[in-house]
Amino acid sequence: MADSTDKTLFSRIADGEIPADILHRDDHCLVIKDIAPQAPTHLLVIPIKPIPRLVDASAEDRELLGHLLLVAGDIARQAGCDEAFRLVINNGAGAGQTVFHLHLHILGNAKFNEASLLG
Numbered sequence: 539m540a541d542s543t544d545k546t547l548f549s550r551i552a553d554g555e556i557p558a559d560i561l562h563r564d565d566h567c568l569v570i571k572d573i574a575p576q577a578p579t580h581l582l583v584i585p586i587k588p589i590p591r592l593v594d595a596s597a598e599d600r601e602l603l604g605h606l607l608l609v610a611g612d613i614a615r616q617a618g619c620d621e622a623f624r625l626v627i628n629n630g631a632g633a634g635q636t637v638f639h640l641h642l643h644i645l646g647n648a649k650f651n652e653a654s655l656l657g
């Protein structure tokens with residue numbers, strides 16, 4: 539059996555071993571507040587299944603990935619930022635991924651640089 543130290547940070551949050559501000563939970567994912575927000579609204583949509591990176595997902599994850607997007611839209615609406623938010627997935631350390639358990643960043647209620655995805 540896997541030791542709890544083998545679990546990802548987000549699996550430990552999903553299992554209640556590490557506290558987090560949980561805004562939504564269903565059978566397939568949870569949504570938490572990011573601990574170090576980079577926008578007035580900064581939420582993380584996290585699948586329960588610990589897929590390390592987006593590129594590690596496969597065809598069997600098709601429905602799950604669709605679900606994550608639908609939840610992201612619903613939560614953005616609830617957070618009052620459905621008119622202007624960004625969804626970010628960092629894939630790989632070179633792109634800034636620090637937690638190797640797939641997650642979608644919802645960034646909202648922020649002043650975006652409309653001309654740039656990077657800044």
Ligand code: AMP
Nearest residue numbers: 558570571572573574628634635636637
């Ligand atoms: P990434 O850099 O794309 O892997 O994103 C990981 C995110 O997880 C960062 O924005 C962190 O601030 C966030 N994070 C790390 N630890 C926690 C935690 N215990 N609770 C909530 N968010 C966290």
